[in-house]
Amino acid sequence: MKEIWRKLWILLLIPLFAAMPVMAQEIDLDHRGSLTISFNGKYPLEGSSYAIWQVATIGNTDKGYQYLNAPGFEGIRFHFTEQDLNYWDADESRPLIEFVGDYIDDNQIAPYATRTIGESNRVTFADLPLGIYYVRQTELGAAGYVMTSYLATIPDNTGSYDATSFGKTDPYPTREEDPQPPQKPG
Numbered sequence: 001m002k003e004i005w006r007k008l009w010i011l012l013l014i015p016l017f018a019a020m021p022v023m024a025q026e027i028d029l030d031h032r033g034s035l036t037i038s039f040n041g042k043y044p045l046e047g048s049s050y051a052i053w054q055v056a057t058i059g060n061t062d063k064g065y066q067y068l069n070a071p072g073f074e075g076i077r078f079h080f081t082e083q084d085l086n087y088w089d090a091d092e093s094r095p096l097i098e099f100v101g102d103y104i105d106d107n108q109i110a111p112y113a114t115r116t117i118g119e120s121n122r123v124t125f126a127d128l129p130l131g132i133y134y135v136r137q138t139e140l141g142a143a144g145y146v147m148t149s150y151l152a153t154i155p156d157n158t159g160s161y162d163a164t165s166f167g168k169t170d171p172y173p174t175r176e177e178d179p180q181p182p183q184k185p186g
Helices: 002-017 082-087 090-106
Strands: 033-038 049-061 064-069 113-116 122-128 131-139 145-147 150-154 162-166 169-171
Touching: 033 131, 033 150, 049 122, 090 131, 090 150, 113 122, 122 131, 131 145, 150 162
Parallel strands: 033 162
Antiparallel strands: 033 122, 049 064, 049 113, 049 131, 131 150, 145 169
């Protein structure tokens, strides 16, 4: 029953993503960008791996700049808006993020790129086409912290082609609290 309500919620959410302008500023569609995932240093994440999937591109239509479904994501029947992604809080965006993650898993879509975080607690994906990216942790580091999946835009809400997002982490219990080792995120 819970799964039925979740799917119903997603179907109600889809019409909210009617094609809308990406942002009011001029965008250089030939420009490439980067996405840096950064952590505040509170959690040691060295050795964790992260993957990104481009779920939407940016195109110039008769209605201005719009997000368009990226290759492999044509089966999703909605368009993303910069305003929704950058101004929703975590509770509002969670159903959409879970929906996109399930779509990736169900359709076995390969990531656009994968990187492993180093000592700096940062990882950068460079030379990326503009659009929206789904970000997911694919392997835990030795410390066992898990990053919550999310969507990021290039350019970001400030217009920067070099976007930095600050990943949210949740620690697994220590071995003293729970003898089970951490599991890889789904």
